[in-house]
Structures are given as C-alpha cells and as structure tokens.
Amino acid sequence: MNGITGSVLLVDDEINTLKVLSAILKDNGYDVATARTAEEGLDRSSRDVFDVIITDYRLPGIDGLMFLSELRKKSPGVPVVMLTAFGTIEMAVEAMKTGAFNYISKPVNPDELLTVTREAVSKHRLLVENISLKSQLRDRYNFKNIIGKSDVMQEVFNLIETVARSNSSVLIAGESGTGKELVARAVHYESPRSDKSFIPIDCTAISEQLLESELFGHEKGAFTGAYERKSGQIEYANGGTIFLDEVGELPLSVQKKFLRFLQEREFLRVGGGSRVKVDVRIIAATNRDLDAEIQRGNFREDLFFRLNVVRITVPPLRERKDDIPILAAHFLAKYAAANTKVITSIDSDVIEAFLRYDWPGNVRELENAVERAVVLCPSGMITMPFLPRAIRELRVTRTDGGEELNLVETEKRLLLRALEKTAWNQTRAADVLGISRKQLRTKMKHHGLLPEE
Ligand SMILES: Nc1ncnc2c1ncn2[C@@H]1O[C@H](COP(=O)(O)OP(=O)(O)OP(=O)(O)O)[C@@H](O)[C@H]1O
Ligand SMILES: [Mg+2]
Structure with missing residues (x-):
C-alpha cells in the first residue's frame, strides 16, 4: 500500500x-477523509472504500447510532469506531450492541x-484481501484451476510445467483432498498430449477381474x-494419458x-488375441506410503520404480496456510455463482478461524465448508454462524476471541473504564454503570478485579 x-x-x-484527529492520523501515515454529518458520511462511504x-x-440530523446501523447494512465489512462523551458508558454499550468495532471516549x-x-x-485488511484476491485469482495464482500462492504450491506449478513437456511417468503423492487429481490433469493439459484423452482409472472401485478388463479390455468369451x-481404457487413451488414481490399491x-x-x-x-501396441503416458496418484506397502509386500518394487520417475508431492493444506484466503475467495466465487447468490465477502473472523484450523480433509474440506456457508448464508457476507461446528468451536476453545468471550471481555473492559474514570471509587463507578454497588462488586469478583476476601 x-x-x-x-x-x-x-x-x-x-x-x-x-482537525486534531486528522492531524494525528495523517502524521502516522493514514489517509484521512472527513465528513461533518452522518448523511455526508454515508455518501462518502458509498463512493470510497x-x-x-x-x-x-452525537451528530446533527441522523445520530451516530443510526449512522452505525446504516453502515452495518451498507458496508458490513467496514469496522466502525464510535467516539463517546466522557463518562457515558451507556453510549459505549449501545454502540457495541449495534455492532461497533470499538469505542473511544x-x-x-x-x-x-x-x-x-x-x-x-x-x-478490515484481512477481509478486503479476500475480495481483491479475486483479481489475482485470474492470473498468477491460478495454474490450470489449481489455486495457490504459497511457495510450496508455486514449486508444484513449476514442476508440473517442466514434467509436462516430457513423456516420463509421474507419481503424485499427497493426503486425501490435497488436489492430486487436479495436478494430474494439469500435467496432461500442459503436455503435447493435451488434445488427446485424459483417462482416469479408479484403482479402488472395482474387483480384480473387472479392473483388469477395464484397463486392458477383453476378447469375446x-x-x-x-x-x-x-477395448480397454488403455487403448482409448492412445496418444493421451492414463491416470491411475489410488495406485496403491492396484491388486498384485x-x-x-x-x-x-x-x-x-x-x-x-x-x-x-493379438498384442495391442499403444502410446500412453502414465500418471499415478497415491495417498498411501508406497514404501511401507512395498515392505509389507502389497506393492511391487519394480512397478514403483517405473511409476516414480518423477515425483510430485502435494503438501497438506495445514503446511501451506498462505493459500487459505485465496482458496476461500475462489470457492466463494464458484459457489456464489452456482447458487446465484450475491455473497461478496467473507468476514475476517471466518478467515482467522480458517487459518487456525488444521484441515484434516485438506482443500476438499475447505471447499465443502465454503459451499455449505454459501448455501446457508442469505446474502452479503459469510460470517461465523455459517461455519461447521468443528471450525467454529476451535475458535472458542483455542482463542480468546469467540463471540461468547467477547461479551465477557466487553463487560470487563467497561468495568475497568468506569473504575479508572472514578479512581476506583466503587460507589461512583457503580453509578456510572447504572448498577448497584453490590452488583458491581459481584461483577468485579467475577472478572478477578477484586482480591478474594
Ligand atoms: N489448489 C486447489 N485449487 C482449487 N481447488 C482445489 C485445489 N486443491 C484441491 N481442490 C479441490 O478440492 C477437491 C479435491 O481435490 P482432488 O480430487 O484433486 O484431491 P485428491 O488429492 O485427488 O483427493 P483424494 O485423495 O481424496 O482423491 C476438488 O474439488 C478440487 O477441485
Ligand atoms: Mg483423487
């Protein structure tokens, strides 16, 4: 920036x-625009981000609180900070309840x-990144529909480009849901064979005899x-590529x-019958540790060497969290379009939760989470309640930033503020907060602000 x-x-x-506030902010490098009324503010905020x-x-005409609730509707992603008069805790409480990001007295x-x-x-930056990412998605972070900006994925892209030019067999290794099939397709479609077929064979699905005839075909009777x-799939793939998915499952x-x-x-x-000669390229994928399968006698070592001429390892999502915001933006665009919904952004809390989560199901799990949220969310912005429980709850247990905890934090902050402003005079602080001294003491105890008697 x-x-x-x-x-x-x-x-x-x-x-x-x-004047004073702009000067402070400008001195610290901020770009500042000003408005004298809420109406003018709404106008400015609709034209600029x-x-x-x-x-x-306190504003003439539409007051600060109304202004705030209009902004929540019109620009839900932009945090609003409320300036409140000294000693008026009620204003701060109202502002927080209406969705202010914070208040300053x-x-x-x-x-x-x-x-x-x-x-x-x-x-806000975390949120906006998510929207502006969409344009980046169209170019350098999108390689044949594989999205990735992390260094490890950029390396995968380079490797795909290099091996695509050759005829070598490729073994793609990676956990379930990391995008192995996408990588296999990219190798094929970047290769000189791209105008011929790419034929995936699922080595898990069928019985031994069916798999053999699926691959090699059979004679009548x-x-x-x-x-x-x-004819078998290998014949159909002539000139093109055969993709052996889950090759570790191939019967001996x-x-x-x-x-x-x-x-x-x-x-x-x-x-x-007669021998059939074909020209196919082999790409295989596995989420198993083939070395261990060889040790156990479940996989032939000589076949492994033939397949493993070039190895592409697709890292699990938890090892390339840089990719999460851009992947989330990609899936948001994809599923909003598919469901004809106007959902343009993902709340920064959601992105933060995504960044904390470990994604055992990798990119597929992230894709499912975003799809589900798009289906559940009526319009506007994807927020925490639309996330699956596993991802949402992690936030509460692992961090202090949960919705529930925020309420507690806000209360503590208000207590402290009232106490500080009254030099810790409990009677006056209780007055400011509009509660009894006894209630104040209970709350103080609850928040660890009173030494245990
Ligand atoms: N980098 C990525 N960019 C965009 N979409 C991705 C990416 N990685 C995975 N996906 C999507 O995630 C889903 C799973 O990907 P894919 O089927 O390629 O994974 P896989 O490694 O083959 O998984 P499995 O081992 O379970 O078969 C697909 O819908 C795919 O489009
Ligand atoms: Mg797969």
Whole structure:
C-alpha cells in the first residue's frame, strides 16, 4: 500500500475535533477523509472504500447510532469506531450492541486512537484481501484451476510445467483432498498430449477381474459375461494419458500385468488375441506410503520404480496456510455463482478461524465448508454462524476471541473504564454503570478485579 497505513473516514460535526484527529492520523501515515454529518458520511462511504470509519456519537440530523446501523447494512465489512462523551458508558454499550468495532471516549487519547485504528484496519485488511484476491485469482495464482500462492504450491506449478513437456511417468503423492487429481490433469493439459484423452482409472472401485478388463479390455468369451470383444481404457487413451488414481490399491496380479505393459508398451486383452501396441503416458496418484506397502509386500518394487520417475508431492493444506484466503475467495466465487447468490465477502473472523484450523480433509474440506456457508448464508457476507461446528468451536476453545468471550471481555473492559474514570471509587463507578454497588462488586469478583476476601 505504498507507505499508507490505511484509509480512515472521520465523521464529526466539530471542526476542531476533525482537525486534531486528522492531524494525528495523517502524521502516522493514514489517509484521512472527513465528513461533518452522518448523511455526508454515508455518501462518502458509498463512493470510497475505507478501512475504518470513526464517528462521533452525537451528530446533527441522523445520530451516530443510526449512522452505525446504516453502515452495518451498507458496508458490513467496514469496522466502525464510535467516539463517546466522557463518562457515558451507556453510549459505549449501545454502540457495541449495534455492532461497533470499538469505542473511544472523548477527549481522545492519541495513543488509544492509534491503537484502536490499527486494530480496525488490520481486521478490515484481512477481509478486503479476500475480495481483491479475486483479481489475482485470474492470473498468477491460478495454474490450470489449481489455486495457490504459497511457495510450496508455486514449486508444484513449476514442476508440473517442466514434467509436462516430457513423456516420463509421474507419481503424485499427497493426503486425501490435497488436489492430486487436479495436478494430474494439469500435467496432461500442459503436455503435447493435451488434445488427446485424459483417462482416469479408479484403482479402488472395482474387483480384480473387472479392473483388469477395464484397463486392458477383453476378447469375446474371455469370462462369463464377456459377450463382446471390448477395448480397454488403455487403448482409448492412445496418444493421451492414463491416470491411475489410488495406485496403491492396484491388486498384485494387475500390478504384474501393468508392469509388463510399461516395459513393452504393448499388452494382450483379457482372453488372449493379438498384442495391442499403444502410446500412453502414465500418471499415478497415491495417498498411501508406497514404501511401507512395498515392505509389507502389497506393492511391487519394480512397478514403483517405473511409476516414480518423477515425483510430485502435494503438501497438506495445514503446511501451506498462505493459500487459505485465496482458496476461500475462489470457492466463494464458484459457489456464489452456482447458487446465484450475491455473497461478496467473507468476514475476517471466518478467515482467522480458517487459518487456525488444521484441515484434516485438506482443500476438499475447505471447499465443502465454503459451499455449505454459501448455501446457508442469505446474502452479503459469510460470517461465523455459517461455519461447521468443528471450525467454529476451535475458535472458542483455542482463542480468546469467540463471540461468547467477547461479551465477557466487553463487560470487563467497561468495568475497568468506569473504575479508572472514578479512581476506583466503587460507589461512583457503580453509578456510572447504572448498577448497584453490590452488583458491581459481584461483577468485579467475577472478572478477578477484586482480591478474594
Ligand atoms: N489448489 C486447489 N485449487 C482449487 N481447488 C482445489 C485445489 N486443491 C484441491 N481442490 C479441490 O478440492 C477437491 C479435491 O481435490 P482432488 O480430487 O484433486 O484431491 P485428491 O488429492 O485427488 O483427493 P483424494 O485423495 O481424496 O482423491 C476438488 O474439488 C478440487 O477441485
Ligand atoms: Mg483423487
């Protein structure tokens, strides 16, 4: 952002306050716009994007609170900070209830102004990134529909490009849901074979005999039910690529036949006949540790060497969390379009929760979480309640930032404020807060602000 720390819209009817606060913010690198009324503020905020809007509570015409609730509707992602008069805790409470990001009491302490502004800007930046990412998605972070900006994924992209030019067999390793099939397709579609077929074979799905005939075809009468001669997928893939998905599941008998095919580049259909010669490239994928399978005798070492000429390892999502915001933006765009919904952003809290979560199901799990949220969310912005419980709850247990905890934190903050402003005079602090001294003491105890008697 070229030295600009963030953009702030300041709304206050007192010209002096505007001058003083703008000066502080500008001195600290912020880009500042000002407005004297809520109406003017609404107009400005509809024309420009601000990282934070700081507004006075008392404004002529539409007051600060109404202004705040309009802003929540019109620009739900932009944090609003409310300036409240000294000693009026009720205003602060109302502002927080209406969805203010924070409040600052007047006269404004410059350090507090800068701290709160910095927090608000960083919250907003996480959200905005999510929207502006969409344009980046179209270019360098999108390689054949594989999204990734992390260094490890950029390396994967480079490797795909390099191996695509060759005819070598490729083994793609990675946990479930990391995008192995996408990588396999990218290798094929980047290769000189791209105008021929890419044929995926699921090595888990079918029985040994069916798998063999699926791959190599069969002659009429080769086995019960083989009424016709049938070509196998390897023949159909001639000139193109065969993708052996979950190759670790390939039965040993089929492994043997496949190895012979790789050595000779020709094979016999099930049930004999003449030899069939084809030109196919082999890409295989596995989420198993093939070395261990070799040790256990479940996988032929010689076949492994034939397949593992070039290895592409797709790292789990938890090891490339940089990719999470951009992936989330990608899936948001995809599912909002598919469901014809106007959902344009993801709340920064949600992105933070995504960044904390470990994603055992990898990118597939993230994709499902975003799809689900898009389906549940009526419009606007995806927020915490639309997340699956596992991701939402992690936030509460692992951090102090949960919704529930925020309420507690806010109460504690208000207590402290009232106490500080009354030099810890409990009777006066209780007055300011509009509660009895006894209630105040109970709350103080609850928040650990009273030494245990
Ligand atoms: N980097 C990525 N960019 C965009 N979409 C991705 C990415 N990685 C994975 N996906 C999506 O996640 C889902 C799972 O990807 P894919 O099927 O390629 O994973 P896989 O590694 O083959 O998983 P499995 O081992 O379970 O078969 C797909 O819907 C895919 O489009
Ligand atoms: Mg797969």
